[in-house]
Amino acid sequence: MTISYQQLRDANPAMFHQSAAAWKDWADAALVHAGYVDDRVNPHIQPGHWDGMVAELARGKVTDAKSRLTDSAGRLKTIETVLVQAGQDFEQAQQDLLAAVREAQDTWHFEVDGDGNITIPGPLIDPKTKDKDTITKTKNAAATLQTKIKAAIYRADQADTGVTNALNGLFPPKGGSPTGGAGPTGGHGPSGWNGDYGPSGAPPLQKPSGNVAEWIRQAIAVLHQHGIDLGPNDASYIATIIQYESGGNPHAINLWDSNAAAGHPSKGLMQTIDGTFNSYAMRQAGGAAPNVWNPVDNIVAGVNYALHRYGSLANVPGIRNLIHHTGGYVGY
Template sequence: MTLTISNVEAWNPAAITTAGTAVNTTSTGLDKALSNADTTISNLTWDGNAAKAARTRMGTEKTRASAVSGALLELQKALSTHVENLTNTRQAVLDAREPALHPTGPEATPPDPFEIADNGVVTATKRKDYIDKLQGLNDGEKTWQKCFQDLLAANHQSKITGALAQAESAATDLITAVNTAKGKVDAAYAGLGDPKLGVTAAPSAPANTSPASLSSNSATPHYQSTSNTSHSNGTSSHNGSSHYSNASMNDRNESNLSQPSGNVAEWIAQAREILIQEGVPADQIDDKAIATIIEHESGGNPSIVNDWDSNAAAGHPSKGLMQTIDSTFNSYAVPGHTDILNPVDNIVAASRYAINRYGSLSDVPGVVAVRHGGAYVGY
């Protein structure tokens, strides 16, 4: 790649921002569609092989589509990360060209501008012609003046070509990042396969990389034993191996849920106040439900970062008390509470996500499972 001044001048970084926004909208829309479909399947009051098949298929499609959503998120990040660099290097090229086009100060005489080629080469032909025509200067003085103009031209050229080199480096970085992200989007899209038959057109992309995904449903966290973290056996509302009827849902055993205590109780109380200030109905905020999620997701450690699951492998690990990934946290955080490792901030964002997805914290599948004596499942 060899950029010219006209190439760089034609750049429109705002268009890249618009493209990044469109990609993010697509990713968010896909996440919402997945969430709605998953909720619909989870809430079905039917059992048997057909129900199990439906839930299994939902899990398969969620995994495949989540990979697409995660890849789109990486593409959006690649676009947004480089916009500022492109903007700055474009402006640097124009700023370097301006003094040569419109000389000021000591360079205002001769009045002619320097000639600037599109590749950044600067000459002073007209300025030297002006000097040649000056009266009252001997040949030696004219020669010195013309050499000085060549020196000024060389100085302008150095600044312009240096700015062009920086712009080219910025453009190369953007192209590399976008092509890498695009490759992941293509691979994830190929893994979707036939929507009717469920046949993949290519090997499936890494699972569970969706921005809407808060934590892994397959890995065993180091702060829990395997008997407490099974997401594929027991009474999970996601996998269809067991199903709570409407009748059993009314028979709630709150004693199975975790009782907030110590720091966790204090963090939940602070988060509750913030949530209510943000307009969340108090009856949708269940302290025991939050404490149960915290116990199973992080063991009460606000600084924990999940470095073992597919989210981590995709570059956006789950973090904090309720194990949110950055994109989900950023989507549901409220102003003034934007530190993902701050326990109160994490509870606020994760709770808003859970309420948006399930209607209330009490209805989070893992909470429902624990309440009825089953194994906790990730949300």
């Protein structure tokens, strides 16, 4: 299922957090029952109190029950974490969408239809009454806001689909296996977070100062220092990738896709996994060792990776689709 503009606009992201709270309650209950089995049942089947083959079988059953309850509690807690993260991402996507719509309607006086498509009223770009620079500025604003709307919907859809995949991966349908296949379709285990943040750990508590435009400028300068010069449109391509991948949140993290299931979730502005980041990161002049949570370092590594894989940023599949109107954004 794909999230629509109207669904995201009218959604109640608090439902994610309410659901997460329910999963937490179930996890806590499972742990309580595991403790009950250990504390209340085991004492009655100890040597001297109850011996023999039947006692051995009973002890095995108790151990197995405790293990299953503890394992279930861990899976339930994982779902809680995934839901909390997805709820935060979905809520941010909704806020980004609503902010873009407000700016389009209230600041620029554009029209936004029921599918989130922006139309510029003719008088705003009438060459008879508006100069060339004003018309260009107006069209650029419409294109930027349209990207923000589409990117917000994309991220919300990723979060929504990811939760479903995570649930299917950790609690597969009857006949399925949480460890076989590629998540819900086969290959590398459950499609969902396995509790491992990877070598660089979880996002820091304090976010860095600055904004996306500043971070992009700094990253381009670092790339230039390392002999990589970008074209005149590349800054806008980077901004577009960031908008779709993270919404400009340097501490964004994906806890539900196949990368997360494999123990190395995608992180930061450009959503790079630790391995890719470490392979393509470049040290800033006079700076510390690159860090995936540093927004400039993350952009540098993401761009360097994209250039090595696709030859140019214009050839990144998602960007190419948008440039040539051949489809929507896809992850790179």
